[in-house]
Amino acid sequence: MENYVNTPDMACETVPAPKQAGLSRIGLIVPSSNTTMETELPELFRRQAEATGHKYTFHSARAGMKNVNREELLAMVAKAADCAAAISDANVDAIAYACLVAVMAQGPNAHTGSEESIAQAAAENGHPAAVTSSAGALVRTLQEMGVRKIAMVTPYMKPLTQMVREYIEGAGIEVLDAVSLEVADNLAVGRLDPQNLPQIARDLQHEGAEAIVLSACVQMPSLPAVQLVEDELGLPVITAATATTYEILKVLGHKPSISGAGSLLSGAPVKLPTGI
Structure with missing residues (x-):
């Protein structure tokens, strides 16, 4: 039998691989029964890529949740850090916690703690990434x-x-x-x-x-x-999806250039009604 020696060149990865120019990897943490976020976000980013030439790939981890009730939502939250660590193995540039109501069910301003927990899990796994959540993205975008x-x-x-x-x-x-x-x-x-x-x-x-x-x-x-x-x-x-897309682009430092998805993602200033 041939003997193998573990040399530095053959060692398992100990530091993140360098990022590829012109490409961003986006990680999604989604409920196991979600069928929409992994279709709407890639479509939005396809339009962004078409307009700018920058490419995006998507990498998901799923947390069990079938029915939208408080018990299952809170159980899903407990799995978010493990999902973040798993996604970070793909050396993603950004992670989106894509379940708005699971975060909101934890109480006021819960998105802050959820995002910090996910960021910590990714960093401790050796692959730090920018983090947003659909809950945080929605309220922050409205505020902005x-x-x-x-x-x-x-x-x-x-x-x-x-x-x-x-x-x-x-x-x-x-x-x-x-x-x-x-x-x-x-x-x-x-x-x-x-x-x-x-x-x-x-x-x-x-x-x-x-x-x-x-x-x-x-x-x-x-x-x-x-x-x-x-x-x-x-x-x-x-929507929760367009706000999440907006924040992902923001943390990546990319100007929105997405057509047909509302003024928020068009790159033009959003005009609020006057005289209210």
Whole structure:
């Protein structure tokens, strides 16, 4: 039998490999039943790549969660650090914790602690990465836009929608109206038709609102409707997915250049309504 000697050249990796120019790797931590975040984000970044020439790849870790209830959401949270360590093995440049309501279920401003925990797990694994979360991205993006009042759509049961409402209002943003589609099964949420969202948005009580949150959930498909609703209502429209995309681009130092997904990602200044 041939003998092998473990030389420095053959040793397991002990330091992160150098980053490849013109390419960014994005890690996603998603619920095991999520079917939307890994389709909408790659599509958004495909448009970004088409406009800028910079390329992006996606690398996911899944945490068990089938039904959108408090018990399963909190159980998922406990797995986030392990998922972060696993993703960081791919030497990603940024990690997005892509379950908005799992973070919000922990209480006010919980995104800060969740993001710190994920960043620590990646760093301790030898692959530090910038970290955002869908919960943090949504509230920070609204704050950065200067939005004080919104109307929003969620797929959740009413108690969870109320929890999301209170979380957002705890960040200083008033929720004038919130529609609950009351779908408990997370796979069923992913099958909702985004073509129904324009009518749902029309029915929102949005007088006085400065922006519409068309999907306060990373699992509810919304991308095909974002630009349609923004053009029709004349208000900035964001979703958990577009806010997460915005923050990933921000931490990477890349200017948004994405078409057909609302003014937030277009690269142009977002104009809020005046006279409210």
